[in-house]
Amino acid sequence: MVNLCGIFISWTMESVLEFTIFLGFLYWAFPGLFSEGFLRVNKMVDVVTARVFDTYNRYSPLNNNQNESLASLSTLKRFSKDQRLKKILSREADQKARDAQLFDIKENHPDVQLTRKRPFMGLSCQNCVLTSRESLVSRTTESLALRNILDYQLPQNKNGLLQRTLSHFYQVYELKKYDFPQVADLVLKDDRLKKAVEKMALQQFKDSDSNEEKYYQELVDRNGKRARKLLYDMRSTLSDFLLRFTSWVLYKLLPCFLTSVVVHPGQVEMLKKAGNSNLPLIFLPLHRSHLDYILISFILLNNDIRSPLVAAGDNLRIPFFGSLLRGLGAFFIKRRVDPVQGHKDLVYKAVLHTYMNYCLRAGHNMEFFLEGGRTRTGKPCMPKYGILSVIVETFLDGTIEDALLVPVSVNYEKLVDGNFVREQLGQPKEMETFTGAMKGIWHVLNSNYGMMRIDFNQPFSLRELVKTFNTSGKLPNGKKPTLTSKASTNSLYGTDVVSEDHKQLVESISKHIIYDCAQSTSVMSTNALAFLLLTKYREGASIKELVKAMDDLRNDLNYVRRDIGFSGDSIDVINYAVDMLGPALVQRLKVNNEVLLKPIATLPNVIELTYYSNTLVTHFALDSIVAVAIEALDKTSGNVVHQDLVDNVLELCDVFQYEFLFCKPCQSLEEVVMGCIDDLVYRKQIFLVVSY
Numbered sequence: 001m002v003n004l005c006g007i008f009i010s011w012t013m014e015s016v017l018e019f020t021i022f023l024g025f026l027y028w029a030f031p032g033l034f035s036e037g038f039l040r041v042n043k044m045v046d047v048v049t050a051r052v053f054d055t056y057n058r059y060s061p062l063n064n065n066q067n068e069s070l071a072s073l074s075t076l077k078r079f080s081k082d083q084r085l086k087k088i089l090s091r092e093a094d095q096k097a098r099d100a101q102l103f104d105i106k107e108n109h110p111d112v113q114l115t116r117k118r119p120f121m122g123l124s125c126q127n128c129v130l131t132s133r134e135s136l137v138s139r140t141t142e143s144l145a146l147r148n149i150l151d152y153q154l155p156q157n158k159n160g161l162l163q164r165t166l167s168h169f170y171q172v173y174e175l176k177k178y179d180f181p182q183v184a185d186l187v188l189k190d191d192r193l194k195k196a197v198e199k200m201a202l203q204q205f206k207d208s209d210s211n212e213e214k215y216y217q218e219l220v221d222r223n224g225k226r227a228r229k230l231l232y233d234m235r236s237t238l239s240d241f242l243l244r245f246t247s248w249v250l251y252k253l254l255p256c257f258l259t260s261v262v263v264h265p266g267q268v269e270m271l272k273k274a275g276n277s278n279l280p281l282i283f284l285p286l287h288r289s290h291l292d293y294i295l296i297s298f299i300l301l302n303n304d305i306r307s308p309l310v311a312a313g314d315n316l317r318i319p320f321f322g323s324l325l326r327g328l329g330a331f332f333i334k335r336r337v338d339p340v341q342g343h344k345d346l347v348y349k350a351v352l353h354t355y356m357n358y359c360l361r362a363g364h365n366m367e368f369f370l371e372g373g374r375t376r377t378g379k380p381c382m383p384k385y386g387i388l389s390v391i392v393e394t395f396l397d398g399t400i401e402d403a404l405l406v407p408v409s410v411n412y413e414k415l416v417d418g419n420f421v422r423e424q425l426g427q428p429k430e431m432e433t434f435t436g437a438m439k440g441i442w443h444v445l446n447s448n449y450g451m452m453r454i455d456f457n458q459p460f461s462l463r464e465l466v467k468t469f470n471t472s473g474k475l476p477n478g479k480k481p482t483l484t485s486k487a488s489t490n491s492l493y494g495t496d497v498v499s500e501d502h503k504q505l506v507e508s509i510s511k512h513i514i515y516d517c518a519q520s521t522s523v524m525s526t527n528a529l530a531f532l533l534l535t536k537y538r539e540g541a542s543i544k545e546l547v548k549a550m551d552d553l554r555n556d557l558n559y560v561r562r563d564i565g566f567s568g569d570s571i572d573v574i575n576y577a578v579d580m581l582g583p584a585l586v587q588r589l590k591v592n593n594e595v596l597l598k599p600i601a602t603l604p605n606v607i608e609l610t611y612y613s614n615t616l617v618t619h620f621a622l623d624s625i626v627a628v629a630i631e632a633l634d635k636t637s638g639n640v641v642h643q644d645l646v647d648n649v650l651e652l653c654d655v656f657q658y659e660f661l662f663c664k665p666c667q668s669l670e671e672v673v674m675g676c677i678d679d680l681v682y683r684k685q686i687f688l689v690v691s692y
């Protein structure tokens with residue numbers, strides 16, 4: 001502090017001038033910063049005031065119920081007098097209300113409403129991994145209530161003055177310490193990598209005109225050096241200190257733009273138990289925003305679960321942020337493995353495969369995004385198979401005994417990384433840069449994204465899944481695979497051909513996981529409103545109509561045990577969602593003294609609204625296809641033949657197979673379609689069933 005004062009006092013005229021020039025430069029470089037400057041200063045003052053009050057509350061007696069902004073000690077005193085008066089008044093009012101209620105209860109029958117139990121999302125598949133499904137979870141785990149992880153609570157017995165003042169610091173200090181071994185040197189010595197280098201050199205040697213031994217050696221050296229460089233560009237330098245420090249910073253920053261980050265403590269409990277099994281956990285989230293991996297690591301770290309290494313596209317290897325991400329667990333992969341001089345890039349594949357192999361063997365957990373990037377439409381993307389094929393291969397060749405796969409679904413009330421409208425209109429993606437990232441962070445910090453929800457599905461054993469697929473032939477084409485543990489001959493590592501069985505297996509696992517994630521994604525208020533407005537009320541609807549439609553939608557979702565990420569009266573939900581979506585997406589009109597909500601269904605705005613709605617479109621995809629198939633049938637006789645309808649639906653499903661995953665790979669699509677028709681007959685009474 002003394003030093004800091006000294007610095008300011010010792011400022012000369014030159015320093016002042018220099019500082020002014022610096023400010024001038026900032027203004028020139030980032031005019032946006034200054035034009036909105038005052039607004040932001042105001043916001044900042046609000047945040048600081050809120051923090052001061054928050055701190056005051058922590059020191060003051062625990063039940064003082066004060067929740068308004070305070071400025072000075074005298075105001076505080078006056079405030080507590082007012083508070084006391086308010087309390088007395090509210091106690092009296094309470095008393096009166098209770099008396100009146102007691103009278104009502106005596107006179108009338110009470111209107112008892114049963115609160116519906118929230119479904120526990122993400123249990124693993126009972127067809128494929130029954131043993132995993134029965135482990136790690138209990139009735140108590142299931143019935144725990146959702147929790148906002150930004151509300152950090154100190155343990156009961158650790159609630160001293162210092163701990164309360166520096167609660168977040170205390171939290172990160174107390175975290176369990178893990179070792180994060182570095183494996184790069186081991187990778188370079190690995191025989192398989194050396195063989196891939198030689199094989200690549202040999203291919204290049206054969207393509208050349210030379211037949212001198214010396215040239216071949218030169219090629220081996222060149223490829224060896226390339227392997228080293230690829231590895232050092234790729235590797236992660238996960239650091240315990242950096243994780244803790246970032247976690248502390250996040251505790252301070254996240255509340256600036258998120259009202260809550262909601263997780264199910266039961267799911268976290270399952271992960272903790274799985275973490276104690278000494279098997280690597282492989283986290284497989286659906287990718288919506290850059291916040292996904294930040295919050296997943298944040299939650300795991302703060303629950304004493306080993307932080308994972310995360311496969312990051314090398315487009316994120318930008319100055320400063322690249323090194324930061326590397327220290328927080330990122331290992332950088334090429335987003336496309338392109339051929340080198342007309343041949344498959346064996347060296348790169350071998351580096352990636354061997355690196356992942358050693359990381360898993362060293363006990364690291366891993367995380368990667370099966371979709372290979374963020375969804376641009378709000379619908380889950382079809383999976384990419386490269387990284388998962390390495391994990392499966394690492395298990396099949398006996399390097400690891402087993403791995404626990406954890407599908408993760410993430411949803412936001414409001415999309416954090418812009419709206420992808422530019423890209424959806426056909427313009428190329430803007431590449432990540434340092435200034436772009438800084439501007440993005442600044443923008444995010446000054447916005448409100450509402451609530452974020454993360455669902456960790458139940459971890460399941462890769463061994464059990466492979467065994468089930470092996471023994472029951474539950475692959476989509478009904479083909480029985482015969483995969484046995486054997487030396488590595490396929491996947492990303494140094495090969496030209498991936499065996500058909502292995503391909504089928506990896507594809508089925510990937511699709512199963514994407515399907516599971518989509519099923520366990522909870523529906524946000526913004527998804528529900530956008531869906532209703534775009535599919536049912538494109539021309540607008542009164543609040544009353546929307547409330548009725550929202551109630552019906554909630555009932556439908558509850559019936560199929562989809563979790564809804566909001567609660568309360570539908571009218572409040574709608575008003576909240578309208579505010580979150582903003583006037584650029586939903587208009588509030590006043591027609592004949594009635595408020596009408598209307599979607600902006602014109603380009604480009606409709607693209608963003610569709611993004612929100614698509615979370616539910618996936619859910620209703622099969623129902624909609626049945627509806628379209630019924631329309632296409634000949635109904636002149638007044639009847640529809642069941643089998644014709646099923647055939648029509650299957651044909652349409654074939655057309656849409658790259659757009660939606662209609663069922664799990666372990667299910668038969670025909671049976672799922674028949675189930676869907678039966679359900680529509682029973683619940684929506686679309687037909688009267690007649691048998692001849």
Ligand SMILES: CCCCCCCCCCCCCCCC(=O)SCCNC(=O)CCNC(=O)[C@H](O)C(C)(C)COP(=O)(O)OP(=O)(O)OC[C@H]1O[C@@H](n2cnc3c(N)ncnc32)[C@H](O)[C@@H]1OP(=O)(O)O
Binds near residue numbers: 297310368374491
């Ligand atoms: C305290 C808090 C801290 C918080 C702070 C934490 C921050 C901590 C980290 C930050 C982290 C950032 C994270 C960013 C998020 C992304 O950057 S997402 C983007 C990057 N991630 C991914 O793309 C992962 C998924 N992608 C893949 O797996 C892709 O396959 C790859 C590996 C990128 C390659 O893609 P590709 O070149 O298009 O090739 P693809 O057709 O998929 O096949 C590649 C190979 O896989 C194999 N293969 C393909 N199909 C199959 C199959 N069916 N079966 C078996 N093998 C197959 C074959 O060997 C094939 O090679 P070929 O035989 O064709 O030569």
